[in-house]
Amino acid sequence: MLVQWRVRPRAYVYALLAILSVAGHDSAYSQSFFGLFGNDQPQVVANALSYQVTVRGLDSDKDAAASINDVSILYRLRSEPPVDGDELLRRAESDLPRVVDALWGSGYYAANVSIVVGGQAIALGRPAPAGLKVLLDRFKGRAVVPVEIVVDPGPLYTFSRVEIIDQRSGRPFDPTVLPGRVVSLKANEPARTASLLAAAAQLSDHFRSRSHPFVKVIRRQPTIDHRSHQVDVVLAVDPGAVAGIGGIGVTGTRDVNPAVVRSFIYAERGDPYSPKALTDIRRSVSRIEAIGGVRVREATMLDADGNLPLDVEVTERPPRVLGASVRYSTVDGPALKAYWAHRNLFGGAERLRLDADLFYLLSNQNWIGGSHRGGFTPDNIGGRLAASFVKPALGGSRNDLLIDASILRERTEFYTSNVAAATVAIRHRFTDAFSIQGGIEGQIGQSIDPLGRNNYGLVGIPLSVTYDSTDRPLDPTRGFRVTASFTPYHGFRDAPSFFGVGRIQASTYYSLDDAARYILAVRIAFASIAGGTLADIPAPMRFYAGGGGSVRGYEYKSLGPRDAFGNVVGGKSLFEASFEARIKITDTIGIVPFVDIGQAFASSLPDGSERLRIGAGLGLRYYTAIGPIRLDFAVPIARQRGERAYAVYVSLGQAF
Missing domain, CATH: 3.10.20.310 (membrane protein fhac)
Structure with a gap:
């Protein structure tokens, strides 16, 4: 390649101005670590040629300018200044064909490119003039060399004809084999290489999804018509064998x-x-x-x-794990959680996990007589100690053994309960999304609430069905979840002799765009208790609405039937619904406007005896590698006397 130069007197003027511009100042320009804090100003370095690279002529096409920066040696090595003018010129000369290729890839097939170094322009096919290297050396340690990549892009070429053919027959594919919607590349679009690469990827994905693992997409040489500024392209596809x-x-x-x-x-x-x-x-x-x-x-x-x-x-993974978390809600109160787990206890991926939870109820209201007490009280402390064991793949099958045991003290505004419970169950996995589970459960507990004291024992047979086609557990963007459970109980002492508890919850997620930046999420839940009277059912087994996982904006378990004194006593049925619009503003920040609806009812079916309550608000999400951190601000709609004006919730993962 020959590069020809013409010496221009103004180059010496540029050098003189650059040198004079630093007279009377320190030996270095003010800079900010090459764009880390906003400006990309190089530092004047002794014994080296610092330079500043700019691209001119592509103000209307930022993508093309960015593609030039991607391929430019000058731009890539700008933080490593050359030792002399000869090295700087070699960088510029090597950039000329790279920039031309980048412009062709952006659809500019008639572009003219030159690189102005220290006031002198170089271009393909013209040698550099004598004396420029010496001129550039005068900048060393004294001033920044101005380097401009000057582009005359010319017309933007477009695709005239885009043809996709079968490599084996040389003819276009039948629409039943390759529908037109598969490839987004169309005629009259800018003739960019990125568009061709995207079309090839779409073709490959299509045929691989149709069981062709060895599909090959061959881009034939395009035909460029410089008179009409159009490009004809043929993509030949060899699908390969079906497998x-x-x-x-x-x-x-x-x-x-x-x-x-x-x-x-x-x-x-x-x-x-x-x-x-x-x-x-x-x-x-x-x-x-x-x-x-x-x-x-x-x-x-x-x-x-x-x-x-x-x-x-x-x-x-490492077999042992230790973790802790902190949760806070302005109405549910603060909570601490710590856990220890062994992920491979006996060599069969058995998981043993021990959990300890501690929380404090912020409310000072006592349901007995509706009195209030100020300050800290130990009665508002609650907690849980739990152990769970999972033995997956019993005998290499798709059956898993699950054992859970816990001791729980639950403290809410309207009841207190102390419960010891254990469950042994077998889960069968039909597929990754679909499973059923059955087992036996035992409980011994005591609850105190406005309806009285209940000392009880329970033996139940929990049965459940789960279907989950969502893509991610903590931040789903598509699919739906359905969980249905029913547990018949035999009760002792103050509990009903026989009653059953059923619950079904479904949620779905729909992405409005391919990048999953706009997602609609909906959750609906229904629960019912059949048998027994409301007073005989232990308080923690009744249904309540309100709280961070229910109707946000209301206190935890504060919605439901009330007694004559206005105390919430819980219900035998529950209905809840939630609607969210999950909007990503950036890759790490998102907002979520939401509406929750819910209520508990005294009868076994929602009968309208209680008015549905509504909470609404706005959430903030910070997306991390393990899941989004959730901050929700919610208010109750049509707030009644005594209810809080707002609530704030902080946790890991989406609300549902």
């Missing part, structure tokens, strides 16, 4: 039994191959708490049956 899923191996396990990992893989040999199937494998295996990372590797060729073998490579 199913072959044998699935498990590697990477050290202390965890591989049979446990296999039980969480729901794909079978011969199932259709698709990227979604691989994603489902990664997600389901990741649910094993002892597993930290999951990678699904595809074989490079099909097996004898025309299927694609897979290898599930896992990495194990």
Whole structure:
């Protein structure tokens, strides 16, 4: 490549002005670490040539200017000043073809480019003039060399014809094989390389989703018409063979039994191959708490049956974990939580977890006579000690053993209860999304509330069904969740002889855009107690509304039927609904306007005897790698006398 220069007297003027501009000042310009705090001003360095790079001529196309910065050696090495003028010129000369390629990629096929260094322009095919290197050396340690990438972009070329053909036949695909909506690239769009790459990715994704694991997209040489400023392009696609899923191996396990990992893989040999199937494998295996990372590797060729073998490579997490959290609500009060867990107790990914919770009820109201007491009182302290054990994949099957035990003191504004409970259950996983569970439960407790004292014992048979197709547990962006449970109880002492408790909750999430920055979330819950009288049902088993996980803006469990003195006594049925619009402002900050509706009723079915209560507010979300941090401000609508004017909730994860 020949680069020709013409020496211009004004170059010496530029150098003189730059040198004079620092006379009487310190030896360095004020700078801010190359843009870290806003300005991108280089520092004058002794024995080196500091320079400032700018792009001119693309004010109306910021994307094209950014693409130039992406490929420019001058821009990339601007924080590493060259030692002399010769090195600076070599950087500029190497940038010329790079900038031209970047402009072609942005759709400017007739662009002219020059780089002005210290007042002298260089361009492709013209040698640099003698004396410029010496001129540039005069800047060393004294001033910043001005470097401008000057672009005359010319017309923006557009695609005239975009054709997608089958590489095997040379003809376009049938619409049933390749619908027109698959590829977003259309005629008359700017002829940018990024658009072609996006179209190739869309084609590859489409055919892989239709069980073609070895699809190849070939971009043929485009035809450029400089008279009409248009580009014709042909994308040839070789779909390759249709394949199913072959044998699935498990590697990477050290202390965890591989049979446990296999039980969480729901794909079978011969199932259709698709990227979604691989994603489902990664997600389901990741649910094993002892597993930290999951990678699904595809074989490079099909097996004898025309299927694609897979290898599930896992990495194990440290077996022991210790954690703590703090939660605060202006109405529910402060809470502390600490836990310890072992994720692989006996080598079969068994999880043993111990929890300790402590909370304090802020309200000073005492339901007995409605009196108030000021200051701290030990009666408002509540807490829980709990232990849970999970043995997944019993005998390598999809059955899991779950054991839970807890001691709980619950303190609310209208009742106090002390309960010891234990449950043993078996869960069967049909798929990663669908499972059923059944077991036996025992409780011994005492509750005190406006309806009296209840000393009781319970034996129940909890049954539940769960379906969860959401993509993320703490911050879902699509799918829905449904959980339905029913527990028949046999009671002793003050409890009813027989009664049943049922509950169903469903939530759905809908993303309005591909990037999941705008999400609509809806939750509906219904619960009912059949059998027994309201006074016989232990207070903690009745239904109440209000609080951070129910109707925000109201105190915890403050909504429901009341006695003659206005004390909330709880109900035998419950209805709740929540609506949220989750809006991401940036990648880490979001806002969530929301409305909650709910109420508990004295009868076994919501009968309208109590007015539905509404809470509304605005939430702030800070998105982290483990989930969003939630800050919600809520107010009760049509607030009644004695109710707080607002409530604030802080926690990890979305409200539902």
